[in-house]
Amino acid sequence: MRSPNLLALVAAGAVIGASIGVVRGPQRPLAGGNLAREALAAPAPVAVPAPAVDVAPRAPATPTLAAAPAAKAPASSAADPKPAASRAATTRTDPTRPASRSAAKRTGSTRPASRSAATRTDPTRPASRTAARPQARKRSQATAGAVLRASRAVLATAGVESGPQAVQVQRALARLGGRVRETSDRDALRLAFRAYYAYKAAHPEQVRKPYLYFVDYGLDARTPRGYVFDMRSLRVVDGPFTVAHGRGSAPRRGVPTRFSNRNGSEATSLGLFLAQETYAFKGKTNGRLYRSMGLRLRGLSGRFNGDARERGVVVHGAPYVTRSGAGRSEGCPAVEPARARTLIPRIRNGGMVFLFSPHDRTWRREDPWANRGRKTRARG
Numbered sequence: 001m002r003s004p005n006l007l008a009l010v011a012a013g014a015v016i017g018a019s020i021g022v023v024r025g026p027q028r029p030l031a032g033g034n035l036a037r038e039a040l041a042a043p044a045p046v047a048v049p050a051p052a053v054d055v056a057p058r059a060p061a062t063p064t065l066a067a068a069p070a071a072k073a074p075a076s077s078a079a080d081p082k083p084a085a086s087r088a089a090t091t092r093t094d095p096t097r098p099a100s101r102s103a104a105k106r107t108g109s110t111r112p113a114s115r116s117a118a119t120r121t122d123p124t125r126p127a128s129r130t131a132a133r134p135q136a137r138k139r140s141q142a143t144a145g146a147v148l149r150a151s152r153a154v155l156a157t158a159g160v161e162s163g164p165q166a167v168q169v170q171r172a173l174a175r176l177g178g179r180v181r182e183t184s185d186r187d188a189l190r191l192a193f194r195a196y197y198a199y200k201a202a203h204p205e206q207v208r209k210p211y212l213y214f215v216d217y218g219l220d221a222r223t224p225r226g227y228v229f230d231m232r233s234l235r236v237v238d239g240p241f242t243v244a245h246g247r248g249s250a251p252r253r254g255v256p257t258r259f260s261n262r263n264g265s266e267a268t269s270l271g272l273f274l275a276q277e278t279y280a281f282k283g284k285t286n287g288r289l290y291r292s293m294g295l296r297l298r299g300l301s302g303r304f305n306g307d308a309r310e311r312g313v314v315v316h317g318a319p320y321v322t323r324s325g326a327g328r329s330e331g332c333p334a335v336e337p338a339r340a341r342t343l344i345p346r347i348r349n350g351g352m353v354f355l356f357s358p359h360d361r362t363w364r365r366e367d368p369w370a371n372r373g374r375k376t377r378a379r380g
Contacts, residue, residue, distance in 0.1 A: 165194065165197035165198055165201060165372075168193070168197045169190065169193045169194050169197060171234065172189075172193045172197075172229075172231065172234055173189060173190060173193065175234035175235075176189065176193075176229055176234055176235075176236065177189055179235075179236045180227060180236075180240070181224070181240050182216075182219065182223065182225075182240075183216050183218070183219075184216050184217075184218020184219050184356075184357075184358055185216075185218055185356075185358040188216050188218065188356045188358070189214075191354075191356060191364070191367070191370040192212065192214050192354040192356060192370075193212075193231075194369070194370055194371075194372065195271075195272045195301075195354055195367065195369035195370040196212050196231060196272070196352055196354065198369045198370075198372050199272060199274075199300060199352070199369050200352075206274060206350065207274075207350060207352065208349060208350025208351075209275075209346075209347060209349070209350040209351040210230055210231045210232035210233075210351075211228055211229065211230060211231070211237070211346055211347045211351040211352070212228070212229045212231050212351070212352045212353070212354060213226070213227075213228050213275070213315070213333075213343065213347055213351065213352070213353045213354070214226070214227045214228075214229060214353075214354050214356070215227075215243045215333050215353075215354075215355050215356065216356050216357075217245055217249075217255075217256050217268060217270070217355060217356060217357040217359075218255065218356065218357050218358045218359065219255065220253065220254060220255045221242070221244070221245065221250075221252070221253055221254070221255075221325055221326045221327075221328075222242070222253060222324065222325040222326075223242075224239070224240030224241050224242050225240065225242070225243055226239055226240060226241045226242065226243040226333070226335065227239030227240055227241075228343060228346065228347070237346070238339070238342070238343060238346075241323075241335060241336065241339055242321055242322065242323065242324075242325060242326040242335070242336070243321070243326055243333050243334070243335055244318060244320065244321050244326040244327055244328060244329040244332065244333065244334040244335075245268045245326070245328060245329065245333075246265075246266050246267045246268040246328065246329055246330060246331035246332070247266050247328035247329070247330065248260065248265045248266035248267035248268075248331065249267045249268045249331075250328075252327065252328055253325065255359075256268055256357065256359070257357075257359045259304075259357060259359075259360050259363065261299070261303060261304055261305055261306060261307050261308070261311075262307075263307060263310060263311050265331070266330045266331055267331055268331050268333070268355065268357075269299060269304060269305035269308055269311075269313060269331065269355065270301070270304055270305065270355050270356065270357055270360055270363045270367070271299065271300065271301025271302075271304045271305040271354070271355065271363065271367050271369070271370070272299075272300045272301050272305075272352065272353070272354050272367070272369045272370070273297040273298060273299055273300060273305065273308060273352065273353035273354070273355070274297070274298040274300055274350075274352060274353075275295055275296075275297060275315070275347045275348050275349065275350065275351040275352065275353055276295070276296045276297065276298055276309075276348070276349065277295075277296055277348065277349060278293055278294060278295050278296070278344060278345075278348050279293075279294050279296065280293070280294065281293060281294030281314065281316040281317075283316065283318060285318065285319060285320050285327070288319075290318070290319055290337075292316045292317035292318065292337055292340055293316065293317065293340055293341065293344050293345075294314045294315070294316045294344075295314055295315040295316070295344045295347070295348050296309060296314055297309065297313055297314060297315065297353060299313075300368075300369060301363075301367050301368060301369060301370075302367075302368055304363050304366075304367060305355075311331065312330070312332075313331050313332055314332055315332065315333055315334070315335070315340070315343070315344055315347075315353070316332060316334050316335075316340060316344075317334065317335060317336060317337035317338070317339070317340030317341070318332075318334040318335070318336075318337065319337060320334075321334055321335055321336050321337075322336060323336070333353070333355060
């Protein structure tokens with residue numbers, strides 16, 4: 001049986017050791033007697049320095065990230081029962097103040113952890129920006145449509161192309177306009193290219209070849225006024241060269257000013273034509289018979305040239321057409337005999353022909369292909 005005096009002595013030693021820091025870590029109740037248990041359960045008194053002869057001096061504690069530096073910690077006062085070194089730990093365990101924003105989220109703090117969280121919980125704002133995107137997209141499309149319509153109106157007023165074939169026409173003008181020596185009107189090539197691309201878009205199965213035979217009848221018969229364009233590669237494959245006009249359209253060496261689609265008029269017809277099959281052509285000039293290859297044309301500009309095939313308006317070679325000038329035909333865009341042998345095979349069965357003049361304002365205003373079909377309906 002252990003002596004009560006011995007137990008009291010052990011309990012007293014434990015209390016003294018805890019007060020001076022010798023005993024560390026969680027304390028366990030000592031076995032035997034109520035005196036030891038009460039001594040261990042009692043709160044630790046204010047630290048009392050131990051005699052130098054009893055306890056060796058403690059080594060300075062190694063600073064950690066959790067504890068504040070000793071130099072910056074405020075000195076403890078007699079009224080504050082908590083040591084300065086334990087204030088940081090007290091702050092971390094304060095239930096009224098979250099240790100961090102993440103801790104505030106876990107503890108349900110009333111202060112949002114971030115602005116995005118505040119935005120999500122704000123009932124006056126949409127849950128995300130996605131909800132506002134459809135309305136913004138509709139407003140953007142409406143604005144773009146209004147700008148596009150206004151731009152097209154301005155471009156039309158200025159004479160600049162717009163619409164499905166606009167890019168093609170502008171590209172052809174940029175590539176071929178500088179290679180044409182002379183035109184009677186600034187819109188001569190524009191109308192020709194517009195008619196070509198408009199008809200090709202409407203009837204791609206009929207335009208089997210990329211060639212366009214163009215004649216500017218705003219120039220006189222002694223001026224080279226014919227060209228052949230490759231509309232695929234946008235290059236001039238022939239021209240300029242002289243071309244005949246009908247004797248019913250003008251005097252022999254003048255500029256044609258009268259145009260007709262009537263049979264027997266012997267006048268030139270304006271507008272867009274489709275080049276069809278070839279045949280053996282026979283002609284007579286100055287009482288002499290001559291032969292050439294002939295190319296039949298189908299008029300596509302309605303009442304302006306729709307009867308060309310019935311009238312016998314064809315492309316052919318003629319001895320009255322030379323490099324220095326062209327005589328008059330019965331309405332055919334005839335060329336030199338040698339040139340006919342190369343030009344006609346190139347454009348037959350699917351090429352296009354466009355005959356232009358600035359002197360027929362009715363045709364210029366109402367041609368269905370040069371004006372993209374806004375006035376009259378084309379045959380075809």
